[in-house]
Every structure is written in structure tokens, then in C-alpha cells.
Amino acid sequence: MAYPPRLTDEQYAALVSDIKDWQITHGSLLKLVHTDEENSVQCHPVGTTLFPTLFPKELFDEAHELQRVYNKLYAAVAEDDEWLLEVLKDLIDVDDLASALWDIYQEVKEEGCVQDLTLGIFRSDYMLHANPTESSQRPQLKQVELNTVACAGGVHTNVVSDMHRHLHRTNAYRSNHPASSGDVNIGSSSLPPNSTLKALSAGLAAAHKAYGPAKSQGLTETCILFIVAADNFNIVDERPIEYALWGESIPSYRVSWGHDVLAHTSLTPTRELLYHPQSRPIAVEVSVVYFRSGLEVHEYNEIGRMARLQLEKSRVIKSPSILSHLTGFKKVQQALTAPGALQRYLTPEEATKISRTFAPMYPLDDTPSGQHARTLALDPNTARNHVLKPSLEGGGHNVYGEETVAFLKQTPEELWRSYILMEKIIPPVLNNFMMSSRGFYEGPVISELGIFGVCLWKRVQDGEKLRAEMVSELDPSWSLRTKDASVDEMSVVKGYGCFDSPALVDWDIFMSVLKA
Amino acid sequence: MAYPPRLTDEQYAALVSDIKDWQITHGSLLKLVHTDEENSVQCHPVGTTLFPTLFPKELFDEAHELQRVYNKLYAAVAEDDEWLLEVLKDLIDVDDLASALWDIYQEVKEEGCVQDLTLGIFRSDYMLHANPTESSQRPQLKQVELNTVACAGGVHTNVVSDMHRHLHRTNAYRSNHPASSGDVNIGSSSLPPNSTLKALSAGLAAAHKAYGPAKSQGLTETCILFIVAADNFNIVDERPIEYALWGESIPSYRVSWGHDVLAHTSLTPTRELLYHPQSRPIAVEVSVVYFRSGLEVHEYNEIGRMARLQLEKSRVIKSPSILSHLTGFKKVQQALTAPGALQRYLTPEEATKISRTFAPMYPLDDTPSGQHARTLALDPNTARNHVLKPSLEGGGHNVYGEETVAFLKQTPEELWRSYILMEKIIPPVLNNFMMSSRGFYEGPVISELGIFGVCLWKRVQDGEKLRAEMVSELDPSWSLRTKDASVDEMSVVKGYGCFDSPALVDWDIFMSVLKA
Structure with a gap:
């Protein structure tokens, strides 16, 4: 069987036009930052696939199930500074980002942490792995990485997924081509709704609520503060989360990484973080800090370190905390594949489940x-x-x-020693069409499924040790990115990858398309 | 008192950045058609004001109340071909568009009309008129024109109005400027929610429902068909209406004016209009045709005439019908100001109400x-x-x-004789800031309030005459466009005007701002 369905030239032209209009209308766009002037700015559609890409339903469901285990694991690791230091100490010696973060953590620890809640917004990325010598074997999920800071793509995927489902209901995928009779026709139930935007805003809202009322004298209002990159061309992946929070009557503001953090926030003597908006004479107490920047080493110059330190010292709930940020380092991912490592945090059953998704990795x-x-x-x-x-x-x-x-x-x-070596995942190759400002592509593609895990945990004393106790957890949601199979890198914002959504199918259909 | 509030430079910069991000995220954009390629296209924000513009609450409410009278009047005129011919006959002699439309009407009339329902989507435009010699007198509403075909701006205004209300709730309009103490501070209740998109889609949905089930043999499905301009840079004002209809499970498709209408539609012997989508082998019966093109004379070449004739002959409910289209000609507006004209269609009370909004007009x-x-x-x-x-x-x-x-x-x-002469409306001049791809503007502005009237009426025989009977009518909704006071033309798509929303205030505030 073949997929995607073969269309007539007229149908392709109509499909492409429909896609561009949907993207413009729904802000599925990237800012052309060099055109940004006082009065205007230009933008263009973000890369997208024309069709949803086939994906085995069983593995899609499995990735969702696994996410609760990953949430538990990464929350636990983020409260285990002893193990983390053991894993990261070689790296801290040679890697400027790791050492900057660890230094900040040390300084905060000395003064004592005043917030025991952390909001995790994780994205666990998987590719399908097929044994190249056994073509009849079903592919498996293999984890590419688990991201713990500034996880992107959630809003973009949400819009592209809505678009694919819209195109499907308008019959844009129903072929008039004479040769299309052997093609896979997907039903609307194969296209799972995407609720990533909702999950992200609901997670932040839950943390905001858990923070409770303002604690500093004379203040009544609290707000969520997004720490963003200045001149970001990808605001469309962030702004809708802010708007959704305002829609729930939760004030949400944004400041740029570094200088602006220091200029517009302050710490009270009891370590409440105050935000001083440009728009009013009085301050607002910050409940939650959500990092959409601060993951690159160049951001940790002196000003950047001071900014991160001020935020980290404060009473706000961080998404993520410094330690949770550090758990996203590849050294941690590799260390967790070592024998016995998972058993420190998980039940044997949980450990078995997720270790099946590990590709061989070495320090x-x-x-x-x-x-x-x-x-x-x-x-x-x-x-x-x-x-x-x-x-x-x-x-x-x-x-x-x-x-x-x-x-x-x-x-x-x-x-x-700052690198890890990972066995290459060999994904099965499917077909799709992609369009972006870089051009039009038709041919073999490879997809990466991201599962968003959103969870709020509490650091609790357990005898002499600290451990993480899950306070609340949202249903996992997903993103899908797809690229030209001949390109190694997936980055969507660089134009290599495109946003996508899965067409979930049973194994027999999936395997018969692979064989075709 | 002064309005809009004076902000600090930092506040203006933040406001402008917030506006651009909202526009990109919500599709408040224009396509740059010359950049449209197979794989991508660029776009930029449509012109918008930075602040809502002050507007007297009493006149805003009055314009809404008047709309039901205007709906009644324009439905009635559209069923009175005798009076219309009398008014338009001189024009038909010399004006190619009027004669093309009249010819089509004649041809359809000879064959007999098979649809007695018409959907009106009107937009009645007003400016405020202030007696220049009596500055203490309150301004009045004066009608600029009443549009009966392809009324635009509804979706754009909806988005900009949502944006102004969002900016207000984020306190972006609350000044930190030391000199702002005498400024008018508007409350959130001054910013009326806009539901124009909903009104447009609900009107089309009501007509679709009134059409009833498919009448042609073997067909079960019906759809709404948008007749659009090819290569339109303003798709953002149309597409969301389609998407909203799909959201209500009403299939909605679009074909371009002219050749595409003839290529993709056909008439059955019993005059059902069938749409032949590119995407499937079977046809769909059309319930409603919604014109977003066909208002320019150059569109009525031979192909254009044939297309309009085919649509007009068919059983579909038109928005608008040919006669309703013709009622939007300025000659009709002028003829309705002649003594006794309104009494033909309205009660004396209704006639008095709306005639107050007429500026002096002459043939x-x-x-x-x-x-x-x-x-x-x-x-x-x-x-x-x-x-x-x-x-x-x-x-x-x-x-x-x-x-x-x-x-x-x-x-x-x-x-x-194809022209009319209208006394200039002298609007009070307010202040605002505007931004568009043409530049940044600060200074005196003039606004035009548009009231959307959406109504479905039926042609009924009344003795020897035909008259219009209102079947259903939606609550009126609004648009607001604002321009540099020194420019005559309002066109937003040409960049002269900007989308806006009103900040409704009582007379004392309005008059005190005018005097300041």
C-alpha cells in the first residue's frame, strides 16, 4: 500500500494554497527578524508537511504511557544532587554551561532553598528504530533525548495538527488521481487531536495556583513571568501560552534574559520575586518563572549569571529549577542507561519499561x-x-x-569527556511532502515524536535524603517533527525539519507501507 | 481631558512589540502576493491603531438600533424592481456595471426565480458629524454609505478589537508618564466585545439551514460556496468565516470569480447548483453562495457575466442577490433621501429615525x-x-x-448622472497612534463606524406586488476603521486606514476631550 495518497496536480495546488492560508490565519509563522521595524515586520509560514505522517498507533500510545515514568524519574533525579554531582562532575570541570549552572546551584543551596515546588515541562523525543537486517520486524521506540528546559514546538505542532485535521475534513486528502486506488486512506479517527497548548498553560496555571497568594507586604496580585530571548523570531511558539493564561485571568508577563531580568525584577528580604512592569507604578509578585531562554552557554556572561541567580534564589516556582535544568544534559541520559541506575528511582517494572527505549550510549x-x-x-x-x-x-x-x-x-x-557516544537510531523511511521557506520537498522522510510531560513536584525530606513527591501531573501531549531522510539535523527553526502530525495506523497497514 | 493616555518611551516600545506579536499570532495580516511562491509566502500586519479610539456610547448604541430599520429598508428595496429601475435607469444607460447587473437580472426574471430567500450581509458606515460653527453641540451619526455586497473588514476588526481588549487587561494602556494625570482612563467595560466573525458565520449557517436538504437526485450533502477574488492578499478577512462554518459541520468551499465558477459548478435541469470539488469524484449541492468578489466592473467580462448568471439562475440562496447588490449603488442611497421615498417601505417613526442619519445628497x-x-x-x-x-x-x-x-x-x-453629490461630513477630530507597513502615525484621526446587519428575508406575493418578509435577523455587530484626519480616503487595504475599536464614553468625557 502507498502513502501519502497520490493527488492530481490541481489537487496539490489547491492543497498548498489551503495550507498557506491556514498558516497565515492561525499564526503558524516565523518572524523575519531582519525586517522588524518600529511600524511593521514581515513573517512567513513555518515549515510543515502537506500530509500527516504515518505512525504506529501502538507506539504512539506507548510513548504516552511511558511519560509518567519519565516524569517520575526526572523529578527524582532533579532532587538528588549527590547523584547528579557524581554524574556531572567531570563535565563541570570542562564545560562552561554546566559549571555556570552548578555554581549558581551551590550558591543558592548555601543560602537555603525557600521553594520546595518545581514545575517540570519535559519533552521526551523518540524516533522509530527498525532493525535494518530484519525488515519484517516491527520498529520500536528509541529515545533521542529528554529535554527539561525551554521545550519548544508545542504550540506550532498544535496549529499544524489542527490544520491537518481541517484539511482532512475538507476532503483535501481524498484523491481524484486515477492511480490512487492502492493508497492508504486515513480516517478522521486516525488523526489524534492535539492539546499541547492547553497542557502547557494548564501546567503553568497549576503551579501559579500552588504558589498561593502574594506573600510580600502590601501586594495582592501574583503573576507568571516568562523569561524569553530578545528578538526571538519564534514568538508564535510562546505568546499563545501567555494569551491562554490571561484567558484564565492569570496575569502573565515576559522579560528578556539577562539585563531586563535585573532591571525589572527584585528580591524582597524574604525572597519574594517582584516584577516591576513598565506599565504601572506598583510591583506584582511573581508566582512562577517559565524559562524559554537561558539554555545556551553564551547567555551566562556576568549579567546572565546574576539574572539566573536572582531568579533561582527567589521563592518563585521555577520551570525548571537549576537542578532540573541540569538533568537534561546528555551525560545524565547516558548515566541512566548504566546498569542499576534506574533502580535508584523506579520500580523494577518501570525501569524495564523505559529502558527498552534506550539506545546504547557510552561516556x-x-x-x-x-x-x-x-x-x-x-x-x-x-x-x-x-x-x-x-x-x-x-x-x-x-x-x-x-x-x-x-x-x-x-x-x-x-x-x-563532555561528549557521549550514542548508537545511531535507524528509523524506517516513510514518504511525505514538505514545504517551508527553504523550498518544496517530496520524498523519504524521518519523524521525531516528542511527548510533553507536565508535572509539579515537591521536594520532601525522607530521613537524611531528599526526594520528589508528585503533586500534580497532566495528561501527556505530543509534537511531531519530520525531516528529509538524508539530513541528520532536525531543527525546524533552521528549516531542516517541518512540523507534522501523526496518522495513527495499525501494524498491518504500517508494515505494508514500509514494504511497498 | 486628554486621550489617548501619554506613555513613556519604554511603554510605547513595549506596546508596539506586543501589538506586532498579537497580530502575527492571530493572523491580523495581509499576504504579500508578489512573494507568493509554491513553497512559501510572506505577510505583514494589517494597519491598526495603538489605542481604541473614543466614541460616544449613545451614538454607538443608536447605530446598532438603526440597523434593524436599515435591514428592513434594504430588504424591501431589493424586492421592488419597479422602484429600483426608476432610480437606476439613467445609470443603467451609462454605467457598465449597473447595466451588466441589470441585464443579468432581466434574464433571470424571464426564466423565473426559483429561490425566494435572500441573505443580506450589509454594512452601514457612519461618521460622526459635528457642526463646525457650534463646537459645544454634540456630534451626530451621518451615514457614509450602505454596502450590500462583499462587505469586508469584519474579521480584521474582530481580531484588532480582541487585541485592544487584551492590551487593556495587561495594563499596557496604564501610563507611567508623569504628565498623564489628566488623561482619560478607560475601563474594560468601555471596550465592547466584537462578535462580527460569529455574526457572519451564523448568518450563512442560518441560510444554509433554511435551504434545507439537497434536492438533486442522488445527492445528500449541501455546502456553502464562497465566490472569491483570485490572488487575494486579504484572505484573512474571509478564511476564518469558512473555518467557523466547518467548525459547525457545514462544508464550505471557495471558487475564484469567473472561469473557476464555470469550471467547478453546474446547473441541474431543476436549477440546483452543483459544486464539483477538485478533491472528489462526486458533486455537492450548493445551499448558499456568498460573494466576496464581483463588485468591480472589470469582473463583468463575458466569462464573468456567464458566471454570475449561472449562480443567479440557480436555486441557491444568494448573499446578495443581483437586486440586493444593486441596492448598494449610491443612486439608491441618494434616492432614499428624496421626500417621501422612505415612507414607501417604513413606518413614519422608522423613517424619521434613519433620515436623521442622512447627509444632504443630490443627483x-x-x-x-x-x-x-x-x-x-x-x-x-x-x-x-x-x-x-x-x-x-x-x-x-x-x-x-x-x-x-x-x-x-x-x-x-x-x-x-452616474454620480451623486454629497455634502461633506465634518467629523470631530480625535487623536490616536497608528502603525502599518506604510509607517507610524501620531496625530489627529477620523473614524468610520460600520454596522453589520445580517438578515434572511423571503420574497412574498402581496396582491399584485412583491414584498420582503424578514425570516431571521442577527444582532448587529460592528467594525471601526480610523485614518489620518488629513487624508480623504479610508481604504485599509491600501494602507490609508487602520482597523480600530471604540472606547465608548459618555458625552461629558467625549466633549471634554474634543475641547482639550
């Missing part, structure tokens, strides 16, 4: 496992099947396949 | 009134206070003030 340090990894990475024959990943979130700094050999040879050996 | 024909108008129009001293208007909708072809003298001298006298 590049002096341990036996690290030595093994160095051998794999330096031999072109084995490097080919691996990806070298720095500890940063996202895939933008990865080194792929054989390039690893030359890369490592140019890199001082003492820095190698 | 330019051979009648005594026309002779008087010629004298006024040819003398620069009196021409100054008048506007010369062709019969087309909109203000794009008007001739203003003293330019009339030279214009008429260049125009063959036999064509003069």
Missing part, C-alpha cells in the same frame, strides 16, 4: 565503558553507526557518523 | 435637484464642502472638494 571518559566508546568512535567502520553528542539540549551540535573520527582528533582529549 | 441629473447640485459642484466655494461619488461601493473612486470642478469639466456631461 567518553577513562572508565572501561568510556575506553570502549573511544575505540568505537575512532574507527570509521564503527563510528559510522554512532552519533557524538555534546551535553547541550537539542541536536544542533551533534557530530554524525564518520565525521566523529576527524572531530575527535582535532579536539583536546581532556574535552572528550 | 447630478436634469431634475431641479440635479440642477442645484451642478451649481454646487461647479463653484469652488460650494464644491469645497461636497464629495462627488460614483455609484460603486467604497470610497476609492470619490472626488473630493474643489477637485470636483476640474473633474466634472473633463467628464462628458452625459456621464454626470
Whole structure:
């Protein structure tokens, strides 16, 4: 069977026109920041697939189920600074971002934490992995990474998913092409509704409520504060969350990372964080700080560190806290694959469930496992099947396949330990069409499913130890990004990937399309 | 008292940034059609005011009340072809659009009309008129024109109105400026919610429902068909109506004016209109045709005439019908100001109410009134206070003030009768800020309030005559457009005007701002 359905030229033209109009009307757009002037600005549609991409329903459901385990795991790790230091200490020595964050954590810890709640907004990314030598075997979920800070794409996917379902109901996917009789026709029930925007705003609202009334004298109002990047071309992925919160009568403001944080916020002696809006003479007490910036090392110059320190010291609920931020480092992901690591936090059953989604991962340090990894990475024959990943979130700094050999040879050996080596995931290749400002693409594609986990946890003393106690948790929601199968990097904002939504199908359909 | 409130420079910068982000996120945009390529297209925000513009609450309410009378009047006129012919016959002789429409009407009438329902989607435009010599007198509503076809701006205003209310609740209008203490502070109750999008889609849905089930053999489904302009840069004002109808499970499609109408629709022997979508082998019966094009004379070439004729002959409910389209000609507006004209259709009380909104208007024909108008129009001293208007909708072809003298001298006298002369409305001048791709503006502004009237009426036989019987009518809704006071034309899409929303105030505040 074939998918997506073959359309006539006239149908493709109409589909493309319908997509552009939907995107313009629903803000599925990127700002062209260089055109930003006082009076106007230009923008263009974000990359999108023309059709939803096929995805096995069973694995989509499984990824959702797993998310509660991942929430539990990453909340627990974020309250275990002992284990985290053990895992990250080599990295802290050589990596400026890790050391900046750890220093801030140390300074706050010395003064004592005044907020025991943390809001996690995680996104666990998966690709399908198919054994290339066994084409009849069903693909499995393999985790690419788990992001713990500034997880993006939720709003964009939500809009593109709504668009695919709209196009489906208008029959834009129903082919008039004479050769279309063998094509997979998806039903509307195959297209799951997306509620990521709602999940994000509901999570922030739950944290806001948990913070309770203003604590500083003379103030009655509280607000959520978004810490954003200045001159962001991707405001469409953030602003709707703010608007949704205002829609729930929760005041939400934004300040830019760094200087603006220091200029517009202050700490009271009892460590309430006050926001001083431009628009009024009195301050508002901040309940929740939501980071949509602060994940790049260049943001931690002196001003950036002071800003993050001020926020971290305060009584606000952070999304994420410094430690939760650090749990997103690849070293943590790799350390959790080591034997016995999961059992520290999970039941054996939970551990088994999620460890099935782990691809083989190694440190590049002096341990036996690290030595093994160095051998794999330096031999072109084995490097080919691996990806070298720095500890940063996202895939933008990865080194792929054989390039690893030359890369490592140019890199001082003492820095190698800041990388991990991951076995390449071999995704089954499907077909789709994509359009973005970079061009039009038709051909083999690879998708990445992101599962958003939104949860609020409390740090509790348990004997001599601290542990995380889940306070509230939202149903997981999803994002899907799809790229040209011949390109390694997924970044949508760089134009490599496109937003997408899944057409969920049973195994027999999925496997028969793979074989076609 | 002063309005809008004076802000600090930092506040203005934040307000402008907030506005651009809201516009991008909510599709308050225009397509840059010259950038439209297969894979992408650029767009930029439509012109908007920074603040809502002050408007007297009493007159806003009055305009809404009047709309039911205007609905009744224009439905009645649209069923009175005798009176219409009398009014338009001179025009039909010299004006290509009027004669094209009349010819189509004649042809349909000979074959017999098979649909007795018509959907009116009117927009009655008003300016405030203040007696320039009596500054203490309260301004009154004066009607600029009443549009009966392709009334635009409803969706745009809806979004900008939502934006102004959002900015208000975020305190973006609350000044930190030291000199702002004498400024008018508007409360949230001064900003009326806008439901124009809902009114437009509800009107179309009501007509769709009134059409009833499919009548042609073998078909079960019905749909609404939008007749649109190809390559329209203003799709944002149309598409959301379609999406809202789909949201109510009413299939809605669009075809471009002219050739596409003929290629994708057909008439059954019993005059059902069938739409043949690109996306499926079977046809859908059309319940309602909604014209968002077909109001310019160049659209009535042979293909355009055939297209309109096919639609008009069919059983669909039209919005508007040909006759209802013709009632929007300025000659009709002028003829209704003649003594006794209103009494043909309205009660004396209703006639009195709406005639108060008429500015003095004259034909330019051979009648005594026309002779008087010629004298006024040819003398620069009196021409100054008048506007010369062709019969087309909109203000794009008007001739203003003293330019009339030279214009008429260049125009063959036999064509003069296609124009009307209207006394200039002298609006009170308020202040606001506007931004659009044309630039940033701060200073005196003039606003035009549009009241959308949405109503479904039935043609009924009443003795020897036909008359209109109202079947259903929606609550009126509004639009507001605002322009630089020194510019005559209001067109928003040309960048002269901006979308706006009213800040409704009592007379004492309004008058004190005028005097300041």
C-alpha cells in the first residue's frame, strides 16, 4: 500500500494554497527578524508537511504511557544532587554551561532553598528504530533525548495538527488521481487531536495556583513571568501560552534574559520575586518563572549569571529549577542507561519499561565503558553507526557518523569527556511532502515524536535524603517533527525539519507501507 | 481631558512589540502576493491603531438600533424592481456595471426565480458629524454609505478589537508618564466585545439551514460556496468565516470569480447548483453562495457575466442577490433621501429615525435637484464642502472638494448622472497612534463606524406586488476603521486606514476631550 495518497496536480495546488492560508490565519509563522521595524515586520509560514505522517498507533500510545515514568524519574533525579554531582562532575570541570549552572546551584543551596515546588515541562523525543537486517520486524521506540528546559514546538505542532485535521475534513486528502486506488486512506479517527497548548498553560496555571497568594507586604496580585530571548523570531511558539493564561485571568508577563531580568525584577528580604512592569507604578509578585531562554552557554556572561541567580534564589516556582535544568544534559541520559541506575528511582517494572527505549550510549571518559566508546568512535567502520553528542539540549551540535573520527582528533582529549557516544537510531523511511521557506520537498522522510510531560513536584525530606513527591501531573501531549531522510539535523527553526502530525495506523497497514 | 493616555518611551516600545506579536499570532495580516511562491509566502500586519479610539456610547448604541430599520429598508428595496429601475435607469444607460447587473437580472426574471430567500450581509458606515460653527453641540451619526455586497473588514476588526481588549487587561494602556494625570482612563467595560466573525458565520449557517436538504437526485450533502477574488492578499478577512462554518459541520468551499465558477459548478435541469470539488469524484449541492468578489466592473467580462448568471439562475440562496447588490449603488442611497421615498417601505417613526442619519445628497441629473447640485459642484466655494461619488461601493473612486470642478469639466456631461453629490461630513477630530507597513502615525484621526446587519428575508406575493418578509435577523455587530484626519480616503487595504475599536464614553468625557 502507498502513502501519502497520490493527488492530481490541481489537487496539490489547491492543497498548498489551503495550507498557506491556514498558516497565515492561525499564526503558524516565523518572524523575519531582519525586517522588524518600529511600524511593521514581515513573517512567513513555518515549515510543515502537506500530509500527516504515518505512525504506529501502538507506539504512539506507548510513548504516552511511558511519560509518567519519565516524569517520575526526572523529578527524582532533579532532587538528588549527590547523584547528579557524581554524574556531572567531570563535565563541570570542562564545560562552561554546566559549571555556570552548578555554581549558581551551590550558591543558592548555601543560602537555603525557600521553594520546595518545581514545575517540570519535559519533552521526551523518540524516533522509530527498525532493525535494518530484519525488515519484517516491527520498529520500536528509541529515545533521542529528554529535554527539561525551554521545550519548544508545542504550540506550532498544535496549529499544524489542527490544520491537518481541517484539511482532512475538507476532503483535501481524498484523491481524484486515477492511480490512487492502492493508497492508504486515513480516517478522521486516525488523526489524534492535539492539546499541547492547553497542557502547557494548564501546567503553568497549576503551579501559579500552588504558589498561593502574594506573600510580600502590601501586594495582592501574583503573576507568571516568562523569561524569553530578545528578538526571538519564534514568538508564535510562546505568546499563545501567555494569551491562554490571561484567558484564565492569570496575569502573565515576559522579560528578556539577562539585563531586563535585573532591571525589572527584585528580591524582597524574604525572597519574594517582584516584577516591576513598565506599565504601572506598583510591583506584582511573581508566582512562577517559565524559562524559554537561558539554555545556551553564551547567555551566562556576568549579567546572565546574576539574572539566573536572582531568579533561582527567589521563592518563585521555577520551570525548571537549576537542578532540573541540569538533568537534561546528555551525560545524565547516558548515566541512566548504566546498569542499576534506574533502580535508584523506579520500580523494577518501570525501569524495564523505559529502558527498552534506550539506545546504547557510552561516556567518553577513562572508565572501561568510556575506553570502549573511544575505540568505537575512532574507527570509521564503527563510528559510522554512532552519533557524538555534546551535553547541550537539542541536536544542533551533534557530530554524525564518520565525521566523529576527524572531530575527535582535532579536539583536546581532556574535552572528550563532555561528549557521549550514542548508537545511531535507524528509523524506517516513510514518504511525505514538505514545504517551508527553504523550498518544496517530496520524498523519504524521518519523524521525531516528542511527548510533553507536565508535572509539579515537591521536594520532601525522607530521613537524611531528599526526594520528589508528585503533586500534580497532566495528561501527556505530543509534537511531531519530520525531516528529509538524508539530513541528520532536525531543527525546524533552521528549516531542516517541518512540523507534522501523526496518522495513527495499525501494524498491518504500517508494515505494508514500509514494504511497498 | 486628554486621550489617548501619554506613555513613556519604554511603554510605547513595549506596546508596539506586543501589538506586532498579537497580530502575527492571530493572523491580523495581509499576504504579500508578489512573494507568493509554491513553497512559501510572506505577510505583514494589517494597519491598526495603538489605542481604541473614543466614541460616544449613545451614538454607538443608536447605530446598532438603526440597523434593524436599515435591514428592513434594504430588504424591501431589493424586492421592488419597479422602484429600483426608476432610480437606476439613467445609470443603467451609462454605467457598465449597473447595466451588466441589470441585464443579468432581466434574464433571470424571464426564466423565473426559483429561490425566494435572500441573505443580506450589509454594512452601514457612519461618521460622526459635528457642526463646525457650534463646537459645544454634540456630534451626530451621518451615514457614509450602505454596502450590500462583499462587505469586508469584519474579521480584521474582530481580531484588532480582541487585541485592544487584551492590551487593556495587561495594563499596557496604564501610563507611567508623569504628565498623564489628566488623561482619560478607560475601563474594560468601555471596550465592547466584537462578535462580527460569529455574526457572519451564523448568518450563512442560518441560510444554509433554511435551504434545507439537497434536492438533486442522488445527492445528500449541501455546502456553502464562497465566490472569491483570485490572488487575494486579504484572505484573512474571509478564511476564518469558512473555518467557523466547518467548525459547525457545514462544508464550505471557495471558487475564484469567473472561469473557476464555470469550471467547478453546474446547473441541474431543476436549477440546483452543483459544486464539483477538485478533491472528489462526486458533486455537492450548493445551499448558499456568498460573494466576496464581483463588485468591480472589470469582473463583468463575458466569462464573468456567464458566471454570475449561472449562480443567479440557480436555486441557491444568494448573499446578495443581483437586486440586493444593486441596492448598494449610491443612486439608491441618494434616492432614499428624496421626500417621501422612505415612507414607501417604513413606518413614519422608522423613517424619521434613519433620515436623521442622512447627509444632504443630490443627483447630478436634469431634475431641479440635479440642477442645484451642478451649481454646487461647479463653484469652488460650494464644491469645497461636497464629495462627488460614483455609484460603486467604497470610497476609492470619490472626488473630493474643489477637485470636483476640474473633474466634472473633463467628464462628458452625459456621464454626470452616474454620480451623486454629497455634502461633506465634518467629523470631530480625535487623536490616536497608528502603525502599518506604510509607517507610524501620531496625530489627529477620523473614524468610520460600520454596522453589520445580517438578515434572511423571503420574497412574498402581496396582491399584485412583491414584498420582503424578514425570516431571521442577527444582532448587529460592528467594525471601526480610523485614518489620518488629513487624508480623504479610508481604504485599509491600501494602507490609508487602520482597523480600530471604540472606547465608548459618555458625552461629558467625549466633549471634554474634543475641547482639550
